[in-house]
Amino acid sequence: MMADNHPKKLVAALTRAIEEAEQVTGSTGAQKKAYAVEAVRAIANHSLSVEDASLVEALAPALVDAIVTATKGLLHVNEQGEPSPRCCALS
Numbered sequence: 001m002m003a004d005n006h007p008k009k010l011v012a013a014l015t016r017a018i019e020e021a022e023q024v025t026g027s028t029g030a031q032k033k034a035y036a037v038e039a040v041r042a043i044a045n046h047s048l049s050v051e052d053a054s055l056v057e058a059l060a061p062a063l064v065d066a067i068v069t070a071t072k073g074l075l076h077v078n079e080q081g082e083p084s085p086r087c088c089a090l091s
Contacts, residue, residue: 010056014040014063036064 015038021032037060044056069075 005008008043011063012066013043014060014067018064018067033061033064033068037061040064 014036017036018032021027021035024035026034027035028059037081040063041053041057042062044053048056066075
């Protein structure tokens with residue numbers, strides 16, 4: 001199981017990889033995403049257990065999308081102090 005600080009480290013590593021990918025002139029959004037995903041997968045494979053690395057490999061593309069969406073201000077969570085209707089649908 002992942003240690004408590006691994007999710008924070010993962011998000012930080014993804015953010016750094018995305019920032020580095022943005023510096024590659026002439027690359028497309030898809031190429032930048034692929035760079036960030038592969039960078040995080042490589043880090044995970046070298047520093048996490050097999051199970052945790054597999055989880056990171058599976059989630060990395062969606063996490064990159066979420067981080068990019070959030071940095072563009074397009075991720076809306078708990079707007080106006082109210083939870084999103086989708087948030088608690090399983091309650």
